[in-house]
Amino acid sequence: MPDAASVETAIAAMASAMRETHSGGSVNVLGIVTRGETLAARLRKRLADAGLDVRGGSIDVTLYRDDLREIGPNAVVGATDLPGDIDGVPTWLVDDVIHTGRSVRAALQALVDFGRPAWVKLAVLVDRGGRELPIQPDVVGLSLSPEAGSRVNVRFTETDGHDGVEVSA
Numbered sequence: 132m133p134d135a136a137s138v139e140t141a142i143a144a145m146a147s148a149m150r151e152t153h154s155g156g157s158v159n160v161l162g163i164v165t166r167g168e169t170l171a172a173r174l175r176k177r178l179a180d181a182g183l184d185v186r187g188g189s190i191d192v193t194l195y196r197d198d199l200r201e202i203g204p205n206a207v208v209g210a211t212d213l214p215g216d217i218d219g220v221p222t223w224l225v226d227d228v229i230h231t232g233r234s235v236r237a238a239l240q241a242l243v244d245f246g247r248p249a250w251v252k253l254a255v256l257v258d259r260g261g262r263e264l265p266i267q268p269d270v271v272g273l274s275l276s277p278e279a280g281s282r283v284n285v286r287f288t289e290t291d292g293h294d295g296v297e298v299s300a
Contacts, residue, residue, distance in 0.1 A: 133295060135295055149252075159220050161213070163235075188212045189210070192237035227285040228259060259276070
């Protein structure tokens with residue numbers, strides 16, 4: 132499975148690919164709560180170091196999930212923290228893993244409740260396949276093909292003490 136060096140290389144490649152789409156002005160890089168926030172912060176730093184005007188934030192999708200009824204009163208709602216007015220600003224949504232596409236769908240729905248970005252693109256560290264919705268990332272760090280029913284967990288030093296990707300049954 133991908134180790135810390137693989138994760139670092141993937142993040143560097145993601146930032147480079149994101150930078151290539153930039154045509155000037157500011158850009159929002161928003162992490163989907165929770166692991167997407169950490170990845171977005173790392174990408175923002177790399178983009179800012181490359182001279183881009185990067186604004187950051189996070190978006191919580193809990194109330195926009197299509198399985199909210201199943202979660203019920205146990206749902207834990209996190210904070211959405213946007214960098215001001217998002218109207219007309221190019222925006223990257225960032226998440227750690229894409230699987231079915233449902234979290235991204237929820238993030239898009241939440242985002243448009245706050246405004247209308249110039250465009251929205253998706254960057255993910257791990258694409259594990261298995262879409263249930265027609266949503267594809269624009270930038271992917273790593274592609275995996277785990278067994279059906281397995282979990283893919285991204286670990287970051289900031290939250291877990293080390294970087295890596297773990298696949299479990």
